[in-house]
Amino acid sequence: MDSQPSKNSERNGLIRLPGKRARKVLGWLGIVIGLIGVVSIVIERRTAARQSDVLRRQAASFRSLETGGRDGSSAPAEALWEGRAFRKGDLVRIAEWGGTFKPQETGSPDEVDADYGHTGRLLSGERRSKSDSATSSTEPVQIVRIRWVPQKWKINGQDRWVELGEFEATIHVSYLEVVH
Secondary structure (H helix, E strand, O other), rough: OOOOOOOOHHHHOOOOOOOOHHHHHHHOOOOHHHHHHHHHHHHHHHHHHHHHHHHHHHHHHHHHHHHHHHHOOOOOOEEEEEEEEEEEOOOEEEEEOOOOOHHHOOOOOOOOOOOOOOOEEEEEOOOOOOHHHHHHHOOOOOOOEEOOOOOEEEEEOOEEEEEEEEEEEEEEHHHEEOOO
8 A cells, every 4th residue: 555645635734644543543533632622621610600609699798788878977986096986787898908707706616807898787886995994994995896787707827718608706996997
């Protein structure tokens, strides 16, 4: 048999493969690549659907906090910090990293970072020390209790995130800003 391609295949621009086995291998390779593409599309769509659900739930939580929080009248300040007043019912956001929330506060088995962007509703101001009544009664309120809305939190010291439901925890007002 002649190993040179025929003149007819050269004219048509066809390339002859060395054999039936090579065509089978290339065929299977094409099928595998196609399956990988389909699987990656399915995974991306599922991930996008989960993210959309999280955002939808978070938006619903924000709306419920907005409608249920304030009646239009200005509540007395729960805490004052550097000229900023924090009132009961204010929607607040963490403005800079503020430490961690412990498992007993969040219900998560891990500590989570109290980092920028997390939002919640201010419930009340609390004094630092309840044991020393002399200093705590004169000291201005700097710690506030927040009801954090359901959202994703970064696990402290890891490159993993966990989605937590609503929980209450305290934080110093210096880490917060009121969301208008």
